[in-house]
Amino acid sequence: MRLLRACLLLPLASLCLLAQAAAPDLETGKAINGTCAACHGADGKGGKHGEYPRLAGQHAKYIEYTLKSFRSRERVNIPMFPYTQERELSDQDIIDVAAYLAAIELPTTLPKFKDSDDALTRLTAVQRVMLIPRVDGDIDAGKTVYQARCATCHGDTGRGKRLIPMITGQYPTYLMRQMELFRAGERPHDEEKAGEGALKDLAPEALQNILAYLTTLQNLKDPE
Ligand code: HEC
Numbered sequence: 709m710r711l712l713r714a715c716l717l718l719p720l721a722s723l724c725l726l727a728q729a730a731a732p733d734l735e736t737g738k739a740i741n742g743t744c745a746a747c748h749g750a751d752g753k754g755g756k757h758g759e760y761p762r763l764a765g766q767h768a769k770y771i772e773y774t775l776k777s778f779r780s781r782e783r784v785n786i787p788m789f790p791y792t793q794e795r796e797l798s799d800q801d802i803i804d805v806a807a808y809l810a811a812i813e814l815p816t817t818l819p820k821f822k823d824s825d826d827a828l829t830r831l832t833a834v835q836r837v838m839l840i841p842r843v844d845g846d847i848d849a850g851k852t853v854y855q856a857r858c859a860t861c862h863g864d865t866g867r868g869k870r871l872i873p874m875i876t877g878q879y880p881t882y883l884m885r886q887m888e889l890f891r892a893g894e895r896p897h898d899e900e901k902a903g904e905g906a907l908k909d910l911a912p913e914a915l916q917n918i919l920a921y922l923t924t925l926q927n928l929k930d931p932e
C-alpha cells in the first residue's frame with residue numbers, strides 16, 4: 709500500500725512500474741502453490757515425515773533464494789528441478805509464491821473450540837496444527853552446542869531471519885539430512901566449505917541433541 713501511494717505521488721511512472729513488478733501478488737502465489745501442494749501440502753506443512761520440508765512460515769527471502777539455487781543447480785534437488793525451470797517459474801512467480809508461503813501461520817496448539825463449531829471447522833483446525841514430536845537426544849547438551857554455535861545466525865529460538873532459514877518447527881529427519889549434505893560438501897552451508905565452520909567436529913550424537921533441543925522451542929515467541 710505504501711508503495712502504491714508513493715507511486716501516485718511520484719512523477720517517474722516508469723520507476724513505479726518497476727517497483728510494482730517486484731511487489732508480491734499473494735493471489736498468484738496461492739495459484740502457483742497448487743503445484744507445490746502435491747508434495748509440500750496445500751498449507752505448506754510438508755510431509756512424509758520430512759521427505760518434503762515444511763515451507764509455511766519460512767522466510768520469503770530464503771524461499772526465493774532457495775528456489776533460484778534449485779533452478780541454477782547450486783543446490784541439487786532432483787524432484788523439484790523441472791518445476792523450477794524458467795518457463796515454469798519466473799522470477800516474479802518466485803517472489804509471489806515465496807510471499808504466499810511465508811505468510812502461512814500454522815499454530816502449534818489446538819484452538820479452543822466453541823460449542824457451535826461444526827465437525828468440519830474442527831477438523832480443518834486440527835489439520836493446521838504443526839507440532840513436531842520430540843525426538844530422542846540430550847536436550848541440555850543440545851542447548852549448549854546450539855547456543856554456542858548456531859544461535860548467532862539462526863537466532864536464540866531457531867527462527868532465523870531473511871536468508872537464514874527457520875529451523876524450529878521443521879522436520880528433524882529433513883534437518884539431519886541437510887546437515888549430512890553440508891558435512892559432505894554437497895550443499896553449501898552459509899559460506900563454509902565441507903569440514904569447516906559451525907558443524908565442524910560435531911559428532912552425529914551432537915547433531916541429534918541439537919534436533920532434540922529444537923523440538924522444545926516450538927511454542928516460544930522470539931524475544932525480539
Ligand atoms: C515432486 C515433489 C515436489 C514438488 C512438486 C515441489 N517440491 Fe519443493 N521440495 C521437494 C523435496 C523432496 C525437497 C527437499 C529436498 C532436500 O531434501 O534437499 C524440497 C525442498 C524445497 C525447498 C527447500 C526448503 C528448505 O527449508 O530449504 C523449498 C523452498 C521448496 N521445496 C519450495 C517449493 C515450491 C515453492 C514448490 C512449487 C513451485 C515446490 N517446492 C514443489 C519436493 C517437491
Ligand code: HEC
Nearest residue numbers: 857858861871872873875883886887896897898906907918
Ligand atoms: C554464520 C551463520 C550460520 C551459523 C553459525 C549456522 N548456520 Fe545453519 N544456515 C545458515 C545459512 C545462511 C543457511 C542457508 C544455507 C543455504 O541454503 O545456502 C543455513 C542452513 C541450515 C540448515 C538447513 C535448513 C533448511 O531449511 O534446509 C540447517 C539444518 C542448519 N543451517 C543448521 C545449523 C546448525 C545446527 C548450526 C550450529 C551447529 C548452524 N546451522 C549454524 C547460516 C548459519
